[in-house]
Amino acid sequence: MKKAFIKGTILQFLVLLGLWLILSGKYDYFHVSIGFISALLVTLVHLRLNHHLYYRHGIAQVKPLRLTRLILYVPWLLWQIVLASLHVAYVILHPRVPIKPSLIRFRTKLPNVTAKVILGNSITLTPGTLTVKIDDDVFIVHSLTEASFTSIVDGSMPRQVAKLYQRRPSTVIDDIKILRTTKGL
Template identity: 45%
Template sequence: MCKVVLATQPFLFFNRVFPFSTMNKTSLWLRHRGLILQIVLLSAIWLILSGKTDPIYIFWGVISIAFVIWLSGKLHSIPLSKDEPCGSTRIIIPRLITYLFWLVWQIIKSGVYVAYLVLHPKMPIEPMIVRFTSKQPNVLARVILGNSITLTPGTLTLDIDDNLFTVHALTQEVEEELVSGDMEARVARLYMRECEREDMCCDIELITSGRGR
């Protein structure tokens, strides 16, 4: 899929120069990918929730899908923070799928880990607050990273302010794993072709006692 995207770059340029050219099958996909995915997802949700295939239900479904897409099209022009529009870069879909599988594995691991900590008779927890800066490519990547930090073992996102993440970690090992930058690089790779894991997590600050703040 990535190779396909790379290979069709000249076609995209070609299409921009000649908008009515005939070879726009792939570039139609590239340009309106978000819209097509939205239509497919919304119709799947409508079909699952209604569960009927009569023409009248399909008719109302088409009308409501069109209404929702019109509304969310308006939503895209609203800046999320500091005039940054949402979704300026394209997500790489195959990486998103592998990332989702990795996330499911992380959910299982984190549930088992915290359950072990809770059921341990001495409860070996050393809570601390970690602050670090992670330069994610856009706003949506920050949201994904915040949500995945909460789902990975022993860490909970407290605050995201621009690039500064404030994270509550339960134990020392968990904090070391977070600071290694593995997950940050994973999230950034959803949008960028390549990135180094050392760049993604810098300016680390640990708060381990009440006097720090």
């Protein structure tokens, strides 16, 4: 485990340094030194944050991501974003503006903290929904319309995130409650 951790840290530093060099386009001593120091500082800060956020009682709380599922997840998420964008455009352009904002609370059974962050970011990236709060396994999501939160409530988005870490995820969400809804404009 320690060898993989050290290799990952060195790889992160090299990627950050390489990105600095590519984006700066200057290869004199001063700019390379600043890039080296910046990449080193970011790597050190990330190590401290990583240890604080992802380790509990000395035990790693992060499980390895299944790379093949990630390759499938990204296009799936992009397609969901396109569909949600079309829906939001329809809602905005509709003469009656059929907006019905809601807050949805649900509990997840995702395997680790990283999976919860991926789900929260995926929800926020999808137009018409916004992750308001994540507290342990409980999510609170704002939704523009009822149709906006269907992929969350039916479990398809949380299931796709769970598949990044598990081969056959069981029930991923439960305890779904609509906390507040308004009739719209």
